Amino acid sequence: MRALIATLAASVTLLGCAPSTTSVFTSVADDAARRTGHRLDWRPEDAQEGLPGVDLARGLARELSSGLTIEGAVRLALRNAPALQVELEQLASAQGAYSQAVAPTNPELHGSVLFHGEGHGTPGVHLDVTMDVLSFVMQATSRRGADAGLEVSRVRALSAFVRLVAEVRLAMLDLLTAERVLEKRTAIVELTSTTADLSSRMRVVGNNTVAEDLNQRAVALQARLDGEAAQAVVLRARLVVERLIGLTGEATVWKTRGGEVPPDRAAGVNRSAGAFERQVVERSLSLDERRAEVQLAAANVDRTQLHRFLPQLGLGVAVEREGDAEMDLGPAFSLTLPIFNLGSGAVDASAAQLRRSQQALTAAAIELRAEARRLWVEAEVSRRRFEAVRDELVPLRTAALEEAQKAYNGMLIGAFALVDMKVAALSAEIALSEALRDAAAAEVRVEAARQGLVLRQDGAASHPGPAETSNPSSSGAGH
Amino acid sequence: MTPTRRDFLSATAAASGLLGSILKTGLAQAGPAPGRPGPRKVLHAPNGSVDQGRRVGRVRVFHLVAEPVTWEVAPGLVLDVWGYNGRTPGPVLEMTRGERVRIYVTNHLPESTSVHWHGMIVPNGMDGVAGLTQRPIPPGATWRYEFVVPDAGTFMYHPHFDEMTQMAMGMMGMIVVREPNEPRPDRDYCYMINEWSVKPGTRKPDPGAMSDFNVLTLNGKVFPGTEPMVAAVGERVRVRFGNLGAMDHHPIHFHGLSLQVTATDGGPVPLSARQPETTTLVPVGTVRVVEMVPSEPGDWPVHCHMTHHVMTQMGHGLPNLLGVDPGGTEAGLQRHLPEFMAMGHTGMGGMGEMNMAVPENSLPMKGAAGPFSYIDMGGMFTVLAVRARLEGDAPLGWYQHPEGSVARPATHEELAADGVAVISQAP
Numbered sequence: 001m002r003a004l005i006a007t008l009a010a011s012v013t014l015l016g017c018a019p020s021t022t023s024v025f026t027s028v029a030d031d032a033a034r035r036t037g038h039r040l041d042w043r044p045e046d047a048q049e050g051l052p053g054v055d056l057a058r059g060l061a062r063e064l065s066s067g068l069t070i071e072g073a074v075r076l077a078l079r080n081a082p083a084l085q086v087e088l089e090q091l092a093s094a095q096g097a098y099s100q101a102v103a104p105t106n107p108e109l110h111g112s113v114l115f116h117g118e119g120h121g122t123p124g125v126h127l128d129v130t131m132d133v134l135s136f137v138m139q140a141t142s143r144r145g146a147d148a149g150l151e152v153s154r155v156r157a158l159s160a161f162v163r164l165v166a167e168v169r170l171a172m173l174d175l176l177t178a179e180r181v182l183e184k185r186t187a188i189v190e191l192t193s194t195t196a197d198l199s200s201r202m203r204v205v206g207n208n209t210v211a212e213d214l215n216q217r218a219v220a221l222q223a224r225l226d227g228e229a230a231q232a233v234v235l236r237a238r239l240v241v242e243r244l245i246g247l248t249g250e251a252t253v254w255k256t257r258g259g260e261v262p263p264d265r266a267a268g269v270n271r272s273a274g275a276f277e278r279q280v281v282e283r284s285l286s287l288d289e290r291r292a293e294v295q296l297a298a299a300n301v302d303r304t305q306l307h308r309f310l311p312q313l314g315l316g317v318a319v320e321r322e323g324d325a326e327m328d329l330g331p332a333f334s335l336t337l338p339i340f341n342l343g344s345g346a347v348d349a350s351a352a353q354l355r356r357s358q359q360a361l362t363a364a365a366i367e368l369r370a371e372a373r374r375l376w377v378e379a380e381v382s383r384r385r386f387e388a389v390r391d392e393l394v395p396l397r398t399a400a401l402e403e404a405q406k407a408y409n410g411m412l413i414g415a416f417a418l419v420d421m422k423v424a425a426l427s428a429e430i431a432l433s434e435a436l437r438d439a440a441a442a443e444v445r446v447e448a449a450r451q452g453l454v455l456r457q458d459g460a461a462s463h464p465g466p467a468e469t470s471n472p473s474s475s476g477a478g479h
Numbered sequence: 480m481t482p483t484r485r486d487f488l489s490a491t492a493a494a495s496g497l498l499g500s501i502l503k504t505g506l507a508q509a510g511p512a513p514g515r516p517g518p519r520k521v522l523h524a525p526n527g528s529v530d531q532g533r534r535v536g537r538v539r540v541f542h543l544v545a546e547p548v549t550w551e552v553a554p555g556l557v558l559d560v561w562g563y564n565g566r567t568p569g570p571v572l573e574m575t576r577g578e579r580v581r582i583y584v585t586n587h588l589p590e591s592t593s594v595h596w597h598g599m600i601v602p603n604g605m606d607g608v609a610g611l612t613q614r615p616i617p618p619g620a621t622w623r624y625e626f627v628v629p630d631a632g633t634f635m636y637h638p639h640f641d642e643m644t645q646m647a648m649g650m651m652g653m654i655v656v657r658e659p660n661e662p663r664p665d666r667d668y669c670y671m672i673n674e675w676s677v678k679p680g681t682r683k684p685d686p687g688a689m690s691d692f693n694v695l696t697l698n699g700k701v702f703p704g705t706e707p708m709v710a711a712v713g714e715r716v717r718v719r720f721g722n723l724g725a726m727d728h729h730p731i732h733f734h735g736l737s738l739q740v741t742a743t744d745g746g747p748v749p750l751s752a753r754q755p756e757t758t759t760l761v762p763v764g765t766v767r768v769v770e771m772v773p774s775e776p777g778d779w780p781v782h783c784h785m786t787h788h789v790m791t792q793m794g795h796g797l798p799n800l801l802g803v804d805p806g807g808t809e810a811g812l813q814r815h816l817p818e819f820m821a822m823g824h825t826g827m828g829g830m831g832e833m834n835m836a837v838p839e840n841s842l843p844m845k846g847a848a849g850p851f852s853y854i855d856m857g858g859m860f861t862v863l864a865v866r867a868r869l870e871g872d873a874p875l876g877w878y879q880h881p882e883g884s885v886a887r888p889a890t891h892e893e894l895a896a897d898g899v900a901v902i903s904q905a906p
């Protein structure tokens with residue numbers, strides 16, 4: 001009896017130890033800050049409103065009016081992105097489920113009142129209170145399972161956070177680059193429309209052929225189409241940013257700030273492939289999730305093994321009083337007899353699940369290492385390409401343009417050939433912007449991997465392939 | 480350079496010491512204004528050199544060194560060419576009919592060569608045609624030609640091995656043979672004409688060119704690199720032209736006088752066959768010797784009359800903008816090309832004068848400042864400076880025109896007096 005009371009007391013104590021929603025959130029927020037340098041902001045109150053709060057709207061307006069930088073957009077997204085709040089509520093929900101899972105089963109009271117025949121006096125009463133003893137014995141196991149469940153939610157919330165930071169950065173890189181490309185394309189449009197004008201003026205006074213004039217007009221038109229395509233790329237890139245941040249209505253009137261993507265975003269951190277690979281594995285959120293799944297499966301194995309021989313055991317107190325007689329008191333118990341179902345199927349299944357989750361963890365770790373090396377290689381390759389375009393291609397094109405200007409001065413080439421060289425120089429600058437974007441995007445992916453998340457290459461944050469915009473031959477220069 | 484050759488060259492310079500001083504003066508001057516009068520009755524190759532060899536016993540000995548040369552055709556354009564004795568054309572070889580000459584030829588070229596004595600009737604084995612009359616002279620070798628000079632006249636020398644490359648690269652020179660004790664004209668000038676294909680901004684003539692010759696030279700120079708000729712009124716002036724260019728004949732035109740062709744590389748033109756001219760055509764592979772007696776003082780142009788031959792490194796195939804109203808196109812292009820300037824809408828005069836940056840080592844459209852304004856011509860253009868008297872050896876400078884003898888704007892009064900109606904008069 002005394003043992004029973006002690007067990008009850010212990011379970012109450014354990015209940016008191018279950019983490020609160022706030023503390024779970026704080027631990028996730030701390031982890032997020034450690035990984036990304038950004039704070040996580042849980043705002044359950046926004047759920048009722050369905051719209052950003054007043055303070056938030058003011059912050060948004062201020063941030064948007066001064067123009068969005070890459071990190072400004074990240075801050076805004078973390079405060080405002082609805083998708084992130086969805087994951088955080090998922091975490092809150094998981095925490096609730098955790099408390100439920102580690103709570104002991106409540107005592108059961110069975111009772112009966114027996115009325116004797118007419119005039120036979122006080123009715124007989126039978127009561128027994130039993131508790132599922134197994135829930136106490138299984139406390140540790142349940143806790144391990146619940147821990148694992150909560151861990152999965154925690155990891156998912158963190159992943160959503162890291163993903164959002166990375167995706168906003170990628171989207172801003174796309175947008176800033178698209179805007180620079182549009183500037184160059186606009187310059188090409190102005191140049192080629194001017195040479196088309198010159199050509200038509202030549203045509204008027206009989207100095208060039210219809211074919212030559214048609215060609216200049218076609219060159220100008222091609223440039224204009226390319227310019228409009230560049231404009232569309234900017235609009236699409238804005239929409240991605242707006243979706244990630246959660247900007248709607250009036251909030252979609254905004255501009256970027258700072259112009260070019262800062263070149264230091266393409267600067268690779270001094271690191272070796274091996275060190276980076278280790279770091280990615282150590283901090284991987286997906287491996288954390290796999291480990292939690294292993295824990296969950298292991299807890300399940302313990303549970304099924306115990307339940308195999310003792311599916312159910314209740315212990316308690318029975319009280320009986322017959323009429324006016326003294327109350328009788330004695331122990332009560334109930335148990336399920338494992339006669340027909342020995343639970344071996346459930347045990348085999350859970351053991352297989354455990355092995356499966358262990359294999360999945362190993363497979364994921366191997367794949368993660370490969371992914372880490374891929375990210376490292378891509379960052380190196382794209383950074384080298386950016387440096388080559390910046391240090392070699394652009395200076396070459398600039399020097400060639402200077403020489404073309406001198407040749408024009410000496411009447412060795414004409415205005416059309418000079419403009420062709422200028423267009424080629426602008427195309428090199430477009431290639432530079434795009435190479436910078438690719439290198440910076442590779443760095444964002446590397447950074448995300450170091451924060452625990454390997455982004456899928458074909459994910460929502462991926463950018464349009466360089467073939468669409470960087471090919472100088474599609475510039476309409478008419479070389 | 481071997482000591483032998485240096486000795487040889489200094490001997491050459493001593494033999495024609497006056498040339499050295501004229502050359503130096505020409506190089507020191509920035510403009511093309513006429514230089515010093517120089518001595519009379521001697522052979523002079525403007526911008527060039529005359530080599531009389533040296534006597535060894537009864538033989539006149541010459542030494543030609545075929546070699547790569549760095550050559551300035553005019554300030555701003557230096558070429559890597561091939562020549563003889565450090566220049567292109569090589570020195571004028573001056574000799575006398577009837578004497579025995581021995582000509583050593585050292586080959587410092589990367590390929591074999593030979594020397595042919597164009598127009599001279601020498602023994603067949605001395606004719607210098609590789610393969611036909613001799614074996615080629617290999618690189619590094621020195622060969623000997625020797626013959627008795629058969630005729631007086633003006634001749635040329637050039638390789639007859641890989642002719643296209645070696646002449647396109649500048650391997651050529653003139654030969655002047657005098658009669659013993661012949662009477663000499665007061666002024667005796669000698670020119671070798673050549674043409675080159677040099678892409679603006681490059682240094683090496685293209686030996687494969689067949690039509691795009693854009694550097695047209697008199698004694699290896701284009702105006703304003705050409706040294707003017709000088710004569711006094713009433714002096715007899717002889718000018719010898721030899722053309723060893725690849726493809727083009729040149730109608731050489733003299734302003735301010737009448738001339739006659741007195742000889743070719745085939746010999747003297749009989750008096751009965753001479754006719755007055757102001758232009759003489761010098762076809763490829765020929766010599767034309769003209770004589771004249773200037774009567775009018777002044778700075779008189781002498782130039783090829785093919786207009787493209789008085790342009791240096793002119794661009795071709797450009798959009799024709801003549802008469803086109805540029806409208807807003809100039810400003811439109813300047814937004815993205817700040818140095819852009821609309822050109823050619825009214826013509827191309829004075830383009831060289833603007834001194835805009837052009838490709839390095841090139842002279843596109845370049846002429847030079849004249850006494851009145853910019854001279855748009857380049858290429859085969861020089862000046863015959865005729866003065867009433869030539870005294871001393873002071874630099875002549877530009878001709879000073881007598882008061883009232885230079886074209887000027889007409890006044891309103893003059894126009895009215897002569898009944899010439901003009902809508903407006905430019906300032």
Ligand SMILES: [Cu+2]
Pocket residue numbers: 727728729730783784785788859
């Ligand atoms: Cu000519």
